[in-house]
Amino acid sequence: MNTYFEKLGRTVLERWRQQNFSLELFPELARIAMDENPPSENVDLEEMVHEFLANDDQPQQGHSGFGQPELVAFNDQRFYIQILFWMEGTTDIHQHEFSGAFHVMQGSSVHSEFEFAGAKSITPHLRVGDLQLKKIELLETGRTIPITSGRACIHSLFHLDTPSVTVVVRTHHDPGTGPQYNYLPPHIAIDPIHADALTMRRKQLLDVLENLDHPSYAAHVREMIETLDFERGFHTLHHTMDRLMALGEWESILELFQNKHGELAKGVADTLVEYLRREYITQMRHHIDHPEHRFFLALLMNVQNRKDIDALIIKRYPGNSPTEMILSWAEELIEPTEFGLTLLDAAFPESIDVDMDTQFYLLLEVLRNALESNAIPAEQVEIHKAITSSCLRLLFT
Numbered sequence: 001m002n003t004y005f006e007k008l009g010r011t012v013l014e015r016w017r018q019q020n021f022s023l024e025l026f027p028e029l030a031r032i033a034m035d036e037n038p039p040s041e042n043v044d045l046e047e048m049v050h051e052f053l054a055n056d057d058q059p060q061q062g063h064s065g066f067g068q069p070e071l072v073a074f075n076d077q078r079f080y081i082q083i084l085f086w087m088e089g090t091t092d093i094h095q096h097e098f099s100g101a102f103h104v105m106q107g108s109s110v111h112s113e114f115e116f117a118g119a120k121s122i123t124p125h126l127r128v129g130d131l132q133l134k135k136i137e138l139l140e141t142g143r144t145i146p147i148t149s150g151r152a153c154i155h156s157l158f159h160l161d162t163p164s165v166t167v168v169v170r171t172h173h174d175p176g177t178g179p180q181y182n183y184l185p186p187h188i189a190i191d192p193i194h195a196d197a198l199t200m201r202r203k204q205l206l207d208v209l210e211n212l213d214h215p216s217y218a219a220h221v222r223e224m225i226e227t228l229d230f231e232r233g234f235h236t237l238h239h240t241m242d243r244l245m246a247l248g249e250w251e252s253i254l255e256l257f258q259n260k261h262g263e264l265a266k267g268v269a270d271t272l273v274e275y276l277r278r279e280y281i282t283q284m285r286h287h288i289d290h291p292e293h294r295f296f297l298a299l300l301m302n303v304q305n306r307k308d309i310d311a312l313i314i315k316r317y318p319g320n321s322p323t324e325m326i327l328s329w330a331e332e333l334i335e336p337t338e339f340g341l342t343l344l345d346a347a348f349p350e351s352i353d354v355d356m357d358t359q360f361y362l363l364l365e366v367l368r369n370a371l372e373s374n375a376i377p378a379e380q381v382e383i384h385k386a387i388t389s390s391c392l393r394l395l396f397t
Helices: 003-018 026-036 045-054 197-211 217-227 230-247 250-265 268-287 291-302 306-316 322-333 356-371 378-388
Strands: 070-075 079-086 093-096 100-106 109-123 126-139 144-147 150-159 164-171 182-184 188-190 334-337 340-343
Touching: 003 026, 003 070, 003 079, 003 164, 026 100, 026 144, 026 164, 079 100, 109 230, 109 291, 126 230, 126 306, 150 291, 182 268, 197 217, 197 230, 217 230, 217 250, 230 250, 230 268, 250 268, 268 291, 291 306, 291 322, 306 322, 322 334, 322 356, 334 356, 340 356, 356 378
Parallel strands: none
Antiparallel strands: 070 079, 079 164, 093 150, 093 182, 100 144, 100 164, 109 126, 109 150, 126 188, 182 188, 334 340
16 A cells, blocks of 8 residues: 555654553544644545556455445554545545544545534433534535544534545444434434344335335335334334335324324424425435535535524625625526426426516525515515525524
8 A cells, every 4th residue: 555654654653652552642643643643635536546446466455334445544452544436425424433533635525514402312222313504614625634433523524525534543433332323413322333233124015016006005004103112113204204205104103103102202303394395305306416516505504504504604705795605506507497497406386377588587586585584575475485494494484
């Protein structure tokens, strides 16, 4: 492997040995080592890829679940260095069972950090609480961020460029810091590694019924929700929400779950609605590859209010009006469908019978009025509702 990573690994190992392999000190130690000799300035990516493909003398490769792909560049019994390529990478909000630091070697990302306040364990694999955004920042090439294992470091990354490449210096596993929860904002944390075979098979069987358009689908889900415990009931709702909405059964079955579990279920509806919104934005990222548009999607997914959205736009595009930037991106993202124009998931109302050119003009006009808090004419109220109830809605908070 590239001699840079061998040297970096040996430097980290020696410095960590001098600190008696303290896990508490490792993240800052790893960060300093990469900031002193940044991978972004010392590694030729093309050369590194060629060397990895052509030279059999490589460290033992592993599978951490991160990267598209991941390459192990240095491997010691206490820690290792991995190079992560991100082609379509939008990470879940998550915590880690390892510690260290990561460095943006190529590309850029929107990085969000959270805390999970008032957390309560329902089972060893599911917790409820309030996920609160602590910090959101734009990470450009050359930035290095420490990683602390456990609940002290809950974060997500939305990669803006293809590919984005990060270098991670990390421990193999920090005892006592699991599970490595994923977080579903605003109220649920789940252990993604936990395999409940019965729940998995039930989901698969429900998929069979859905594919057959079976008339008893909703009745079966209803019976499950009436009898299952909170964890299995939540996973069943999570899996069936789309289908139940299409059948017009969602509200009544959700009410059954809420009545059964009382205060415990208070945040479930908001969590599942937010999951659908975030999932839609994630899916859009797969076919939207322009960095500016991906930045816009990252803001819509991760930022919680208009003030912070505007601040991040100004930071990335100084001297530009945030409102004009948003309108410019919206204009470029409007697309035709067989029913009319859509702006991301905001569809022009079918009840308003106008041609495509007029639809285009009205979508942008109503969006501008909403962004600038202008009065909305009565004939544009339906368009305003379509925009403000879509994934764009955080622009208006």
